Amino acid sequence: MLYTIIQIIAFQTLFLLVYDLFLRRETFFNYNRTYLLLTSVLSLVLPFVKFPKLKKITTNDVVIQLPEVFIGTKVPTANEIFIAEQAGIIIEQPQTPIWQSIALFGIALAALIFLFKIGKLYVLKFRNPKRWQGNVLIVKLIKSSAAFSFFNTIFLGERIPERERPIIYKHELVHIKELHTLDLLFFEVLRIILWFNPLLNIYQNRIKELHEYIADAKALKQNGKVEYYQSLLNQVFDVKNVSFTNTFFKKSLIKKRIAMLQKSKSKQRQLIKYTLLLPLVFGMLIYTSTEVRAQVKSVVEQEINSDFSNVESYTPTSIQVKPKVKQNVNQELTDAELIKKYYNELVAMKKNGASFLEIAKYADIGTENSEKYLLSKGEFLKSKAFMQYVVEHMSARKSEKGTLTTEDFQTFEKLTFDKHKTYLDYRAWKKTDEAKEHWESYSRDGVLRLFVKEIGNQSAEEKELFDRLLKQLENDDYEKIIMTDGKSTFVVNDYKSPEQNEVIESIEVPFSVVEEVPTLVECKDLMSNVDRKDCMNQFVNKHVNKNFNTSLADSLSSGRKRIFIQFKIDTLGYVKAIKARGPSKVLEEEAKRVIKTLPQFTPGKQKGKLVVVPYSLPIVFQVAGTNSTETKVSLEELVAQRDRVLKNSSEDNPVVIRLNRQIEAVKKNKSVNDKVDELTKYLKEELNKTQKDSIQLQNIPFSVVKVAPVHPDCKTLTDEEQRKCTTSKVNMHVNKNFNTNLANELDIRGRQEIFIAFTINKEGYVTDVKARAPHKELEAEAIRVIKKLPQFIPGKHDGENVDVPFSIPVTFQVNNTKKN
Incomplete structure (x- = not known):
């Protein structure tokens, strides 16, 4: 509140x-009145307006908020009071902060003064004679x-000379017709709420000044100028000091009013000064949109030792070091209470019309987590909480269809069962070798994972393994x-070894992008490259399935296992450079x-020439559990064995x-497995439904999209011709x-490819432009x-x-002749 x-x-x-520097001395009185009213409203609204897109204009800063330090007595939170009451402990209720008491007292006092002024006006109105003249009292x-004047009432003293009364009446009549009283009351209300803000007095004085000028x-x-000036100068100033009335006689204003009456009318080109408001408001919007307010208190758990001795010999183009941050999430609640709280939030999102994808995203499912x-x-x-929500949602759906059984309840209970009942159990399991092996093997395509004992102090074996991963990262796969x-987490997004910057004769x-893929004799006669x-792919997959000895995995822990294989098919068609992880x-x-x-x-071909083609293949298989003998025996074998025993017993x-x-x-x-399959099917259906409703979130490749983007010079052609024309225009x-002279300037020789x-x-x-080339300047030129x-x-x-x-x-080809 104080910051606002x-x-x-x-x-x-x-x-x-x-206003004071550029606009106050101009004769555009109505424009100035609009400016003062508009800016007073904007100053109240802008602190609450935030446009996230404007945040991109400024640099994103990382803000880490340290733990709170309490000086004096800490005020108990609502959760602490609730827990204490449940435990039978009497705890002192939090008191209203002193600044709130002062603010409320000031508002009450300012409101009383305002009501006192209103009362004085009505006393004057009822104690003095009055008459109606049209709609004016x-x-x-x-x-x-x-x-x-005040609204439609004009107050005139009996001591005002008769010859000056018509002039003053016409003057006050303008105030009534222009509704000047509303302007003053608006600022009077602001002065009550923000009684401590002296700038509102300045605003009110400026607007009263403008009212008199208008x-x-x-x-x-x-009326004639001389007669009007005389009426201003010849009065005895017996003025009622009421801030929200339009007063004809006011000593501090008469000199300014006469000076403004004598001032020549401002030229129209001076109106351009009002455009100063646009950059001023835009700057304020940038400020309010980019302000950072910490929503979650956090502390840095550990500083990162950035001395990676095994990386010094390399030149990674993008390396991020992410310190692990421990969140202080609702420390007053137990795990069970927090799960209930998150579950209620998921249910509320569903009631408010949130999609399944939005709910999953809120629960951090399928994200970078x-x-x-x-x-x-x-x-x-x-x-x-998300798993509980999904299971109960399935239960409700089955109940509506009338297909819910007792067996379903048992299955749902098992699905929501987790061997990590508390967060402490989960953290303890993460320290085991099983957890580390599971994390390394459970990886999506394109991401390599490595768990080490200590980042920045790796063993020789860990350094060697990291070097192997860096070599794999050099490939586009x-x-x-x-x-x-x-x-702590260490991320390498891109990597180029020194050798990669040299000219490679074998491209x-x-x-995924080669024009003519490597293939078999029986596949060569197919019509399209896609076929x-x-x-x-089918041949390689069948070959691996047929020849891989899966019994070698029996010694591993149960669960899903992955092996990532990468190899190259050279210009003679032979397999080489085989790597596996x-x-x-x-x-x-x-x-x-x-x-x-x-x-x-x-062998594969690109532009009619033989090329080396990298190929990657993930192998995924399931390792059955070794602790349960029941799962190794099929149901049929057990029944047959029991029947044989029953013949003689x-x-x-x-x-x-x-x-x-x-x-x-x-x-x-078997029932549980069936229900797990049902749950998986449900999740896929929900995600597919969401994806169909949210196609705008997808990126559709140029070769697949139904209506491809069209170059402006190609819009009159047919669909297929437009694709070819667009590609041709981009190439041209x-x-x-x-x-192309840039390669000579960089002294790069031979065949180059970007x-x-x-x-x-x-x-x-055109957005998100990226380039890969033998030299940074070639990449920059391509992007340009x-x-x-x-x-x-x-x-x-x-x-x-x-x-x-x-x-x-x-x-392009760079001749091998060197420059003189």
Whole structure:
């Protein structure tokens, strides 16, 4: 609140400075009146207006708020009072802060003064004779020479000479017709609420000054200047000191009024001064939109040691070090109370019309938290609340359909069961080798993960493993490396080794973009490159499934396992440079063995020339649990074994009893698995539904989008011709504008290739331009050229404008002759 008040006073100061320096001496009285009224309102509104897009104009600062330090007695929070009451402890209720008491007292006193002034006016009105003249009530003040107006009432002193009364009447009549009393009452109300703000007195004085100028200017048209001046100078100033009345005789204003009457009319070009308001308001909006207020108190858990000795020999282009921050989330509540609180918030979001995707995003499901090693307490408890919400939502839906059974209740209970009942249990599990192995192996495509004992002090083995990951990152198939020790996180988004900056005679083109993919003889005759890609993928997948020895994974912990394989198909069609990353060395070697058995392929081509094609393949398989013997035996085998025993025995036989128990356990597990499949199906349906309703969130590639973006020179052609024409126009634009002499200036020789990627957004503008080249200056030149492309006709998918990614390779030959 205090910060908002300071902003209001600061904004009013700036508005008044502009008025006094540039506008006050101009004769645009009505414009000035509008300015004062408008800026007084803006000063109250702007502190609460925030435009997130304006935040991009300024640099984003990182603000870390330290823990609170209480001086004196800490005021108990509402949660502390509630918990104490439940425990039977009497705790002192929080008192109203002293500043609130002072503010309320000031408002009450200012309101009493205002009511006193109103009372004085009505006493004058009822104690003095009065008469109506049209819609105006004229009150004759006995033994007074005052003259002022209030709404439609004009107060005239009986001592005012008869010859001057018509002039004064016309003057006060202008105040009534122009509703000047409303202006003064508006500022009077502001003075009551913000009684401590002296700038409102200045505002009110400026507006009263303008009222007199406006009334003088209109009254002067009906009377001569000399006569009007005489009426101003010849009066005895018996003025009622009421701040919200328009007074004809006021000593401090008469000199200014006469000076303004003598001033020549301002020229129209002076109106340009009012445009000063635009940059002033825009600057205030930037300030209010970029202010940072900490919503969650946080402390830095550990400082990062940035001395990565194993990275010094490399030149990563984008490295981020993220300190792990521990959030202080509702420390007064238990885990169970917080889960209930988050669950209620999810239910409230559903009632307010939030989509399933929005609810999942609020619960931090499917966000960047999937890459975190250790979730915060709030994130962990939100995920548990989300699972409870999903299960109860499914239960309600089944109940409405009349398909809810007792077995469903048992299944839902098992689905919501978590071996980490509390956040402390979860943190303890994260310290185990099982958790570390699970985090490394559970990785999405394009992200490599590594857990180390201590960032900045890695062992020789950890450094060697990190070097291997850096080498993998050099290829386009991987986006980044995430390394963590559970406390701090080290992220490498891009990496180039010194060798990569040298000219490479053998060009590599990723499998996803190469014009003619490597393939088999039986796939070579297929019509399209897409069909040949599918044929190649199916063959590799079948080959791995057929030859991979999955029994090698039996020694691993149960759960889903992944092995990432990468290899290259050279210009002769042979497989080389095989790399594998998996949960164990044995599985990595097995993956390499299987890939080495692949046959010779027909090599890939780009622009009619043979090229090396990198290929990546994730292998995913499920390792069954080793602790439960019941799950290893099929239901049919158990039933058959029990029937064989029953032929020569009875139901009371201990062997039969044990077999019956095993059969029941297998049935229950099968039921749970069925319900898990049902839950997965439900989640997919919800997400698919949300994705269909929110197609604007998707990026549709140029080759897939139904209506591709169109270059302005190609809009008269057919759809297929427009695609070819747009691609041709982009190529011509690059050929025409790219500075090929730059390679000579950088002393780069041989064949050079630049990969450029950008997005044509929903408005048709080029955004997110990126380039990969042997030299930074070549990348900068490529980005400069692409940014000069004109506005396109945006692409459409299912009738909606969408963002369309576009990529283009730039290849040129630099002669080997050196410059003199």
